[in-house]
Amino acid sequence: MADNTERTFIMVKPDGVERGLIPEIMKRFQRKGYKLVASKFMKSDLAHIQEHYVDLKEKKFYPGLCKYMSEGPVFPMVWEGQDVVRQGRILLGETDPLKSKPGTIRGDFCICIGRNICHGSDSVDSAKKEISHWFKKTELVDWGPTENTWIYE
Numbered sequence: 001m002a003d004n005t006e007r008t009f010i011m012v013k014p015d016g017v018e019r020g021l022i023p024e025i026m027k028r029f030q031r032k033g034y035k036l037v038a039s040k041f042m043k044s045d046l047a048h049i050q051e052h053y054v055d056l057k058e059k060k061f062y063p064g065l066c067k068y069m070s071e072g073p074v075f076p077m078v079w080e081g082q083d084v085v086r087q088g089r090i091l092l093g094e095t096d097p098l099k100s101k102p103g104t105i106r107g108d109f110c111i112c113i114g115r116n117i118c119h120g121s122d123s124v125d126s127a128k129k130e131i132s133h134w135f136k137k138t139e140l141v142d143w144g145p146t147e148n149t150w151i152y153e
Helices: 013-020 022-032 045-052 063-070 084-092 105-109 124-134
Strands: 006-012 036-037 074-080 118-120
Touching: 006 022, 006 084, 006 124, 013 022, 013 074, 022 036, 022 074, 022 105, 022 124, 045 063, 045 124, 074 084, 074 124, 084 105, 084 118
Parallel strands: none
Antiparallel strands: 006 074, 006 118, 036 074
């Protein structure tokens, strides 16, 4: 990984999986120029989801969020590139879809905050923590697409 790149964790939630939005979400990150370094289709158990969202444990929506997230399949991914954490949040849109701008993933595909189709890391530190929670180090693929010379100076 180059000095000016970072990694972020993006996960398509069960509502996004059910609606068939995985390819669209991936396409938005790829079109921006980010590189996919890991992904998997899986169903996570409740304990794993609870640990992922542990920082929200005191919120009243926490139990419902964890139950919902463990009921269906999810599609966790790791994306790499310059400023990918911040830019990934911009691509996703606001947590509340009704506050998201058209052209963002949530602005284009969501209405309710409880069904906002994806999760994205909110900082480089949380990205590192989330990536290690969902992926083994051996599942992260270091590679360099030839098109990088057309994206980065």
